Amino acid sequence: MAFTVTTGATGRLGGRIAARLAAAGVEQRLVSRNAGRVPSLDRATAVSADYGDPEAMRRALDKATTVLFVSASESADRLDRHRAFVDAARDAGATHLVYISFYGASPSATFTLARDHWATEQHIRDSGLPFTFLRDSLYADFLPSMAGDDGVIRGPAGQGRVAAVAQDDIADAATAVLLDPSAHEGATYDLTGPQALTLDEVAATLSRTTGRTITYHPETVEEAYESRRSYDAPGWQVEAWVSTYLAIAAGELEGVSDAIPVLTGHPGTTFEQLVGNI
Structure with missing residues (x-):
């Protein structure tokens, strides 16, 4: 019997996709820690x-057909875990791997974790597994959490723009691919929102829709590392946080694609629409 393995089913994105596949009558094996x-x-x-x-x-993936591979939680050994998963999917005989990657995945990406996504993509290509890559931009759902308790978004993004994408739109697009994977074999889709905003515009939208005053302070790189020192996070994680803003400043997240409407049949959700419904 054909069935889909859905990873990350307890997470915000994997859970959305699992629910949509269930509504479509898909037989699923939900994998979670x-x-x-x-x-x-x-x-x-x-x-x-x-x-x-x-x-x-390998046991969890045994006899799977299509596999949704939601990237692992951020960790120092994330890439090793990704490679182990891909190898397990290959050894279990999976017939198609749909990987949730990141927009602009590249070995030279400014955002450090986008480099890990690129390395994961390469490992999937080398595995021989049929694949589809969904390269998500930053989650629009998480932009409100960038503001601190004082209502200030701080980071070295300059006046760069980001075409952040709603998780519900990603889930709709991923579901469309998972329901007909062969039609998307070998494809890479950039999943973005319908508009690219500066963080000043993000702050203004949050102020307008929430009634709370939100502002943006464009930090220097030195200020960004200093302001995050209090979190006592490992160096790789702080670098990832700061490089997110630097990628925006570099223009690496400003691209707007038509993949969401093409795959889902509906327009992408604007940031204002999203926060208006939170």
Whole structure:
């Protein structure tokens, strides 16, 4: 029997996709590090497995056809875990891998984690597995959390722009691909919002829609590292945080694609529409 393996089913994105596939009547195996937290969905079974456990992953992926590969949570060994997952999918005989990547994935990307996404894509290509890559821009849903308790968004983004994308739009696009994977074999889709905004414009939109005064302070790189020192985070993580803003400043996240409307049949959600419904 053909079935889809859906990873990240307890997360914000994987959970949305799993729910849409269930509504479409798809047989699913929902893989999570904690199967007890997986939502109860029609025609879905939950399996516990971690990306870093090849044997458990091979069992979880056994006899799968299409596999949704939601990238692992950020960690120092994330790329190693990604490669182990891809190898497990290949060894289990998966027939198509749909990978949630990142916009502008490249070995020279300013955003450090986009380099890991590119390396993951290359490992998938080298594995011989049929694939589709969904390269998401920054999640528009997370932009409001950039503002601190004082209502200020701080970062070295200058006046660069970002075409942030709504998670519901990503989920709709991913579902369309998963329902007909062969039609998208070998394709790479850039998933963006319908407009590219500066962080000043993001702040103004948040102020207008929430009634809270939000502003943007364009930090220098030195200020950005200093202002994040209090989090006591590892160096790689702080670099990832800061490089997100630097990628915006460099113009690497300003592109607007038509992939959302092409794949879903509906226009992309604007940031104002999104925050107006939060």
